[in-house]
Amino acid sequence: MLLHTGAYLLFLMVVVLAYWLIPTGYRKPFLLIASYGFYATFDLGFFALLVAWTLANYLLGRAISGEFHARPFAWLSVVLNLGVLALFKRADFFIDSLRHGFEALGFSSLPAGLELLVPVGISFISFQAIAYTTEIYKKKLEPAALVDFGIYMAFFPKLVAGPLVRPDNFLSQLKQPATRPDGNVIRAALGLLLLGLFKKIVIADSLASLSEVAFRAAARDTGAALFPSALFWSGFYLYSFLIYADFSGYTDMARSSAILLGFNLPENFRQPYLSENITSFWNRWHMSLTQWFREYLFFPLSRGLLVRTGRRYARLIQVGVTLTTMTLIGVWHGIAWTFVAWGVWHGLLLVINQQQSRKLEKRWQKLGMGIITFHLVGIGWVLFGSSSFEAAGRFFRGMLNFSGPAGWEIFVPPVLLSAILVFSIDLVQGGFVRIPARFQPAAKPVLVVASVVVLICLTVIYQVKGGDARPFIYGQF
Amino acid sequence: MARLSRLLLAFLYLISGILLGLLLLEGILRCNATLLQRGLAWPAPVDPPLTVSNYDVRYSDADAFYWRPDLIHPVPEPDNRLEARVTYETDEYGFRNPAPISPRVDAVVLGRSISLAGHISEPWPDLLARRFNWRVFNLSQPGSGVKVKDLLLERFGLSRQPRWVIVEVVPSIDILGNHTAPKFISQQMFVPVVQGLLRRQMEEKPIATDQAIYPLRVDLPEREVDLTCCLHYLDFFSLDTQSLSQSQDWANYSQELLNIIDTARASDACVALLYVPTKPDVYFPLAQHPEQLNPSLREAIPYRLNSDGRIEPSPGEDISVDLVRQNALAGHDLVESFAREHDLVWIDPNDAMTQSVLEGQDPFMVYDSHWNQLGHSIVAEAVIQALSKATCP
Numbered sequence: 047m048l049l050h051t052g053a054y055l056l057f058l059m060v061v062v063l064a065y066w067l068i069p070t071g072y073r074k075p076f077l078l079i080a081s082y083g084f085y086a087t088f089d090l091g092f093f094a095l096l097v098a099w100t101l102a103n104y105l106l107g108r109a110i111s112g113e114f115h116a117r118p119f120a121w122l123s124v125v126l127n128l129g130v131l132a133l134f135k136r137a138d139f140f141i142d143s144l145r146h147g148f149e150a151l152g153f154s155s156l157p158a159g160l161e162l163l164v165p166v167g168i169s170f171i172s173f174q175a176i177a178y179t180t181e182i183y184k185k186k187l188e189p190a191a192l193v194d195f196g197i198y199m200a201f202f203p204k205l206v207a208g209p210l211v212r213p214d215n216f217l218s219q220l221k222q223p224a225t226r227p228d229g230n231v232i233r234a235a236l237g238l239l240l241l242g243l244f245k246k247i248v249i250a251d252s253l254a255s256l257s258e259v260a261f262r263a264a265a266r267d268t269g270a271a272l273f274p275s276a277l278f279w280s281g282f283y284l285y286s287f288l289i290y291a292d293f294s295g296y297t298d299m300a301r302s303s304a305i306l307l308g309f310n311l312p313e314n315f316r317q318p319y320l321s322e323n324i325t326s327f328w329n330r331w332h333m334s335l336t337q338w339f340r341e342y343l344f345f346p347l348s349r350g351l352l353v354r355t356g357r358r359y360a361r362l363i364q365v366g367v368t369l370t371t372m373t374l375i376g377v378w379h380g381i382a383w384t385f386v387a388w389g390v391w392h393g394l395l396l397v398i399n400q401q402q403s404r405k406l407e408k409r410w411q412k413l414g415m416g417i418i419t420f421h422l423v424g425i426g427w428v429l430f431g432s433s434s435f436e437a438a439g440r441f442f443r444g445m446l447n448f449s450g451p452a453g454w455e456i457f458v459p460p461v462l463l464s465a466i467l468v469f470s471i472d473l474v475q476g477g478f479v480r481i482p483a484r485f486q487p488a489a490k491p492v493l494v495v496a497s498v499v500v501l502i503c504l505t506v507i508y509q510v511k512g513g514d515a516r517p518f519i520y521g522q523f
Numbered sequence: 524m525a526r527l528s529r530l531l532l533a534f535l536y537l538i539s540g541i542l543l544g545l546l547l548l549e550g551i552l553r554c555n556a557t558l559l560q561r562g563l564a565w566p567a568p569v570d571p572p573l574t575v576s577n578y579d580v581r582y583s584d585a586d587a588f589y590w591r592p593d594l595i596h597p598v599p600e601p602d603n604r605l606e607a608r609v610t611y612e613t614d615e616y617g618f619r620n621p622a623p624i625s626p627r628v629d630a631v632v633l634g635r636s637i638s639l640a641g642h643i644s645e646p647w648p649d650l651l652a653r654r655f656n657w658r659v660f661n662l663s664q665p666g667s668g669v670k671v672k673d674l675l676l677e678r679f680g681l682s683r684q685p686r687w688v689i690v691e692v693v694p695s696i697d698i699l700g701n702h703t704a705p706k707f708i709s710q711q712m713f714v715p716v717v718q719g720l721l722r723r724q725m726e727e728k729p730i731a732t733d734q735a736i737y738p739l740r741v742d743l744p745e746r747e748v749d750l751t752c753c754l755h756y757l758d759f760f761s762l763d764t765q766s767l768s769q770s771q772d773w774a775n776y777s778q779e780l781l782n783i784i785d786t787a788r789a790s791d792a793c794v795a796l797l798y799v800p801t802k803p804d805v806y807f808p809l810a811q812h813p814e815q816l817n818p819s820l821r822e823a824i825p826y827r828l829n830s831d832g833r834i835e836p837s838p839g840e841d842i843s844v845d846l847v848r849q850n851a852l853a854g855h856d857l858v859e860s861f862a863r864e865h866d867l868v869w870i871d872p873n874d875a876m877t878q879s880v881l882e883g884q885d886p887f888m889v890y891d892s893h894w895n896q897l898g899h900s901i902v903a904e905a906v907i908q909a910l911s912k913a914t915c916p
Contacts, residue, residue, distance in 0.1 A: 248547070248551065252551050252555055252558060253551060253554055253555060256554075256555060259571075259572045259573050259615060262572075262573040262574075263573055263615060263622070263623070266622075269622070269623045270623075272623040272624075272625065272626065273615055273622070273623045274615070277615055452682075453682075455678070456567075456616065456678070456679075459550075459553065459554045460554035460555060463550050463551070463554050488536060488539070491533075491536040491537075491540065492536050492539045492540045492543060493540070493543075494540065495536065495537055495539075495540020495541060495543075495544065496540045496541070496543035496544035496547060497544070498540075498544070499540065499541050499543075499544025499545065499548070500544040500545075500547045500548050500551070503544070503545075503548050503709070504548070504551070504558070506716060506720065507558055507712070507716060509720070509723075510560070510715075510716050510719035510720055510723070511558070511560075511719075
């Protein structure tokens with residue numbers, strides 16, 4: 047069940063109503079059942095895996111909090127969670143190997159039940175589990191009750207693509223009596239839900255998804271050079287908008303769903319494309335993931351190395367740990383060299399940025415650096431979205447190949463419209479542009495009606511065209 | 524009073540919001556034509572770019588079932604034969620071509636669904652490309668009238684400096700349905716989207732076929748055929764050459780054709796007109812017992828020329844098989860003389876198609892108004908012969 051479908055909106059409405067109507071004591075089990083039900087709609091096998099995974103980490107959490115063998119159990123938890131993640135991320139590799147084995151034995155196909163699917167949101171689930179057991183190991187957290195822990199792992203708004211929550215923060219919300227949201231909170235939550243739907247259906251699915259043509263062109267072994275360069279340039283910009291609108295749209299919907307149930311999920315994006323340098327970008331992009339890596343990898347690793355070396359190679363250690371962290375952030379998305387390259391690219395940009403001490407004062411300087419940063423991030427997205435290095439290479443070559451028919455008038459309009467929508471939302475949301483006071487009373491209702499109109503029209507169009515709703519990009523990680 | 528002004532303000536916000544939403548929708552649809560319905564008169568392809576799809580076409584997939592399922596007897600499943608296995612590849616814009624499109628092409632094809640041929644694997648433009656080893660850029664789009672063809676040529680075709688521009692001509696739907704590209708695409712989307720929604724609802728309900736007409740058993744020289752046809756075309760054959768040539772509809776259409784010709788010639792391209800024989804063109808004149816065709820006229824509404832020079836439906840008037848047979852070539856003759864007058868290459872596969880029927884073959888899909896693979900081969904041969912003989916500097 048995808049968050050931008052009618053089925054989810056109906057599910058959310060029923061769950062929210064039931065959650066606040068049933069007696070307090072039944073709310074947590076109800077939420078757990080609803081979350082498992084939500085996950086089971088993707089695949090019953092996923093649901094079984096999640097239950098088993100939850101039980102294993104619950105027991106490990108208990109074992110770690112005990113007096114004996116806390117360290118080995120903590121390591122076991124890390125190995126188990128990363129192992130499950132690696133197994134499913136490379137399921138294709140394992141299944142292919144298995145298939146070859148069966149074929150060698152004379153069987154024509156795999157026995158039934160061995161065709162594995164990568165569970166939705168697996169990277170998020172595994173990192174949540176590691177955060178929980180690590181916090182217990184660090185004595186910052188007491189093991190949670192099974193139902194609480196189950197909700198922490200499976201809370202449906204964040205299950206597919208985060209945001210990653212801090213275990214202490216989320217579990218403490220579960221311990222407190224739930225506060226029913228008042229009218230203002232509900233209005234704000236519904237506004238956020240509408241914004242998320244707008245980003246996903248209008249910007250990501252209806253406009254920025256046109257970027258896929260450029261990646262399909264680059265994936266061709268032959269003839270890629272003959273495609274118009276405007277096709278690749280539009281793909282370059284549109285993919286940047288696609289991944290942002292798709293992911294931040296999801297986060298907005300997840301956060302608004304949580305608010306309606308009386309929970310607060312952390313912010314994940316803070317106008318990242320308005321960043322004036324790459325460090326600022328990473329402070330505003332997928333904030334819950336960077337926070338996780340900072341807390342569980344970057345700080346412990348750099349602290350450990352600094353202590354061991356007596357702070358002699360502080361700069362070198364900073365560079366090394368930054369590169370390592372960013373590479374692993376890349377690998378978190380998938381075990382592929384293109385993700386590694388994406389991580390290394392950002393690591394290098396961060397290292398270079400860390401060496402720059404000059405502060406930009408003038409507005410045009412900040413604007414110029416912002417534009418450069420956006421394009422550097424875009425180069426990373428080409429690596430991220432390409433199926434191979436060769437394809438990424440063809441993509442870049444295609445951008446620089448200005449021979450042949452240009453086709454700008456065909457490929458530029460979706461870029462312009464997407465850019466206007468993305469930057470308008472961010473400039474207003476970030477407070478960079480203020481709607482004049484005399485227009486403010488009118489702006490909100492008019493924009494809400496306009497968004498609803500365009501969403502209804504597009505939903506009907508998609509309905510008539512048939513086919514499945516487009517999944518969230520980060521749902522596959 | 525205060526309440527009224529608040530209500531008025533709310534109404535104003537509502538209207539402004541709706542207008543803003545529709546404006547945004549218009550922008551989105553203009554940017555992303557893949558959201559549009561097939562058959563909309565819009566100068567951009569509706570198929571997603573750079574995709575390859577493989578699918579089977581069976582009798583029950585025919586357009587006759589799409590438009591008027593109530594007029595066709597259902598095909599029992601054992602008789603629901605496979606007509607084609609299709610591989611459909613789109614280029615970087617979404618037209619039916621192998622990608623990438625060459626920066627220079629030998630021919631541009633401006634057609635409707637007939638030259639797009641989504642129901643067969645090798646449309647005639649592909650066969651032409653193979654025979655001449657040409658780069659053919661097929662810009663055909665379902666429902667593209669002559670004005671849209673002109674826009675497609677300007678937007679996509681001319682920059683590739685084609686030597687030939689081949690324009691598909693179906694006088695019936697081209698002349699009577701010569702709609703220009705709409706001002707607002709979202710406005711034009713309304714009807715097909717509602718139709719689509721209704722169709723989805725109706726799909727679940729069985730359709731009453733007790734008044735079904737087709738297939739019609741028709742005797743031809745030395746054989747008989749089961750004919751399913753003519754849903755779009757028969758009305759047109761109520762018009763003779765004189766009425767057609769005097770009509771404002773023809774004047775508009777021929778003017779638009781002239782625009783294409785001027786546009787193409789200004790870019791040093793030669794223009795050929797490809798006449799599209801339809802089932803009535805081919806089968807009606809061959810019917811041995813014309814009365815067998817009478818049921819097909821049951822729902823036909825004849826046209827006539829009104830005093831303003833416009834062709835309009837005239838439900839009260841009679842239409843007969845004889846009249847249809849008599850006017851079968853009215854549109855054909857008119858366009859042919861237009862082609863001669865303007866020194867255009869005239870490609871006419873009508874005789875070749877008729878001959879193939881006389882030889883016991885069928886160049887059309889069984890339940891569909893489009894040509895089948897044989898029909899496309901015949902047309903390709905006609906195009907090849909006409910272009911081989913033509914002089915184009």
